[in-house]
Amino acid sequence: MADAPLLQMRGIDKSFAGVPALTGVDLSVPAGEVRALIGQNGAGKSTLIKVLTGVHRRDAGQVELDGRPVDFGSVHEAQRAGVATIYQEVNLVPYRSLAENVCIGRAPRRFGLLDWRAINAEARERLAALDVHVDVTRPLHEFPIATQQMTAIARALSFDARLVVMDEPTSSLAEHEVGVLLDVVRRLRDSGVAVVFVSHRLDELYAVCDTITVLRDGRCVADAPLAELSKYEVVSAMLGRALTESERRGRHVGAARAAGAPTVLEARDLHRPPALNGSSVSVRRGEVVGLAGLLGSGRSETARALFGADPVTGGEMRLAGEPVAFSSPRDAIRAGLGFNSEDRKADGIVPDLSVRENLTLALLPRLTRRGVVDRGRQQEIVDRFVARLGIRMASPDQPVRELSGGNQQKVLLARWLCTDPRLLILDEPTRGIDVGAKQEIAELVDELADDGLSVLLVSSELEELINGCDRVVVLRDGETVRELAGADISEDAIVQAMAEGSAGAGEHGDA
Template sequence: MDTDILLSMTGIDKRFAGIPALSAASFTVARGEVHALIGQNGAGKSTLIKVLTGYHRRDAGEVTFDGKPFEVSSPQQAQANGISTIYQEINLVPYRSLTENICLGREKRRFGLLDWASMHREAENLLQRFNIRADVRRPLMEFNTATQQMVAIARAIGFSAKLVIMDEPTSSLDEREVGVLFNVIRQLKQDGVSVVFVSHKLDELYAVCDRVTIMRDGRTVKTARMDDIEKIDLVSSMLGRSMEKTEGHATAFTARDEKNIGKVLLSADNLAVGQIVQDVSFTIRSGEIAGFAGLLGAGRTETARLVFGIDRLKAGAMTYGDKRFEPRRPSDAIAAGMGFCTEDRKSEGIVPDMSVAENMMLALMPKLAKSGVIDEKAQQEIVKRFIRQLGIKCSGPDQKVRELSGGNQQKVLLGRWLAMNPRLLILDEPTRGIDVGAKGEIQSLIKSLADQGLAVLMISSELEEVIEGADRVFVLRDGISVAEFGRAAATEDALMGAMAHGNAPVVAEARI
């Protein structure tokens, strides 16, 4: 084996309930290397890391680390063997002090007692590498998210790891703090420590990484030096698209009559919240399908959450129906005539142990109640109507929604919001995880709804779906809306160029 190789993973397979999450995946990290691991949602990045760190047991393949076969059964065991992982969700103890969090699991003792003075000094020295001078005796919960992230990194470094895995480490850091983190990563590299850097921000990869491995659909599709690969090649590899326009229809969307598109219903200007959404502007007209395109972490879902009042706006303004719109909670958006089919229908959409009827009526129930009593006859009529109109395949309104296919579950969610007679419907990844036949039915439904005057905001990671389905496409990159394309200008080349470089011109076609 090459002595310069620290980690080698080859032929890694992992299945969940018979469904492959990893298929012959490979990953190699050199000693003292900063190696980027990237891919879209579901690409297999997290599963690969969890297999390495013992969270999941692999079904096939070989792993060697530091020249020896590597087999661990828990993240703690992986850490003890020289691999530390820093997850995006900070996994520390908020009520414990900074020192306790940094030294947890490797406390120093003197004469059988905890050597607090020594541990405080170590915590202070580690944090000073990040230009953080804080009272390490104070509880972690008293510090901001950025400091907590630095504490997590300091804890990992404190274990004298040979490999540090950083999963989206800059997601809660400002520009100055990101610079400090990059300096620490460079220090680790100089000390011979390897770093696996997971990030969706392309500029960060070029700033700090030596090589990149790209995953898609559970497979390793490319490994290259950062100096040898262009941003557009990163994007096309992640999406599985070549820089050539695909001819013909790949979706069930067909040509639309632009005469059905009306006036602007929603206008959003310079929306911002935290680090994820920094400056997003767009408009949606009645009867129009507006598409959001962008890579993982671009801020598409987070922008939709702002519109629907799930998260509170920190900057910017919205108008809805010519009136200022400031939703403080989802109920405000619902009252204004909005619906939101979430990206994660299983945990945030359906209630699996409730029936088709109960799931469909969740939003409308208050309107059907008279003096606290539900009008069951009206409910049954509405449910049966949407089961028929949407073509939901079920044994009846009382069937548990968890027993339906993914496509039919998605139709139940559509029925929930259509029963509210909305003016604007937000669809986040409406066809993800459903079979080809159901996907075509959902796409035809979306077009039909827009033809009837409903405004639709469609978020999709599939380029064909956005290009063929949307009347206009807004491209988001790192929380900023960087380009707008009318239907004719929204080609794969144009969208991927905007995703990669973020400097595409605005092309707003006059159609009405």
């Protein structure tokens, strides 16, 4: 392994609208080394990659490639210098053939015309190296997403790059395909190519990476040979928790409250590869159950599967003991489920509609007769839930986009509460809101559980899970690996399960 770095990034700063995304970040990668770049959502990984490849202009700092200062103005300029990037989202031309996508921008020509025989032959050769054997003349969109991802990888490698950046390259791949890709990474390293490998799957990192850089809140918090850090230490660095031998324990007043209560929803062994690979969870009446796990562990995917938003390929669900299979969110809503999605702006609020309209959106079928909304009943419901949740606004007719993040979140909670659900699924309900609003929502969830509502709480904040949940189910790589109850819920136990996994008989299911 070479000592001199092929890539050297020093003191990189980048802000958006005055908000720092990167602060003084360093990244060094010698030729023939695979460096892991990891961090929670929003840690700055993608921003750092985009600064390197010319998508974003850095505010401060230096970038050197092979000892020479570089300042790429575009991805194409970075490619010409030998930097190839493979993104999580496939960025190709769907209606062109696989061969065209592999060779686009550098297709072989003969007598000034495209040499289709050479184009197809090169595409077949490069895809075969990735163990993909398909008809390269067919349009890309006709193939599954895994084949499209492999095509994107083949294209990136076709530039004979000296530095390859892989941003979550295995997120859409099946187990066999992941193995093939990791072999490709090893071959690149052995041939002297430097690789920056971004992944949330710790097993993959330990399988192929030599060194690791951990980002948190836009800063570098760990930089070391990977062999010197345990998985537990890596996860602790990502979360920013200075864990001690004394375990932090939360208040689990609801454990006794839910003991012996009937099970409202039970899901066992849910599969939807590659996101879900054996996810199991159950929720009793009046119980708050947390879903914990790192980014990509399958938390949100499990929530969406339970709500019928994403179909599953295997497993079973029971509602009040009866088998169910929701084909759409409409089925779930009719069965008494509510769901607050992770991204309230994209999947929750309708920004240009009023508070009144947003709050009663899920209830409109019951408020409408012959296409006309009963404004009297609507106003009564709005008044009741505005008062109950303490929603602060100028008037119910105020556009919801003008409310603070915490009040927008309360409107979304009210939207589902007014449907009188039996189970409420909350995916990151306190993300992006201030401390005061977080506490109000936490207290509200506790009150709802006291009133008999079942709650499934997805959160990346350990303190929120520890203090607010009766049980915590830990997911890793799409699989339920541990279930903790009552006083056994602690930072130490959750982080250990996130890092190592501990699936086994009796460790998940209806406890």
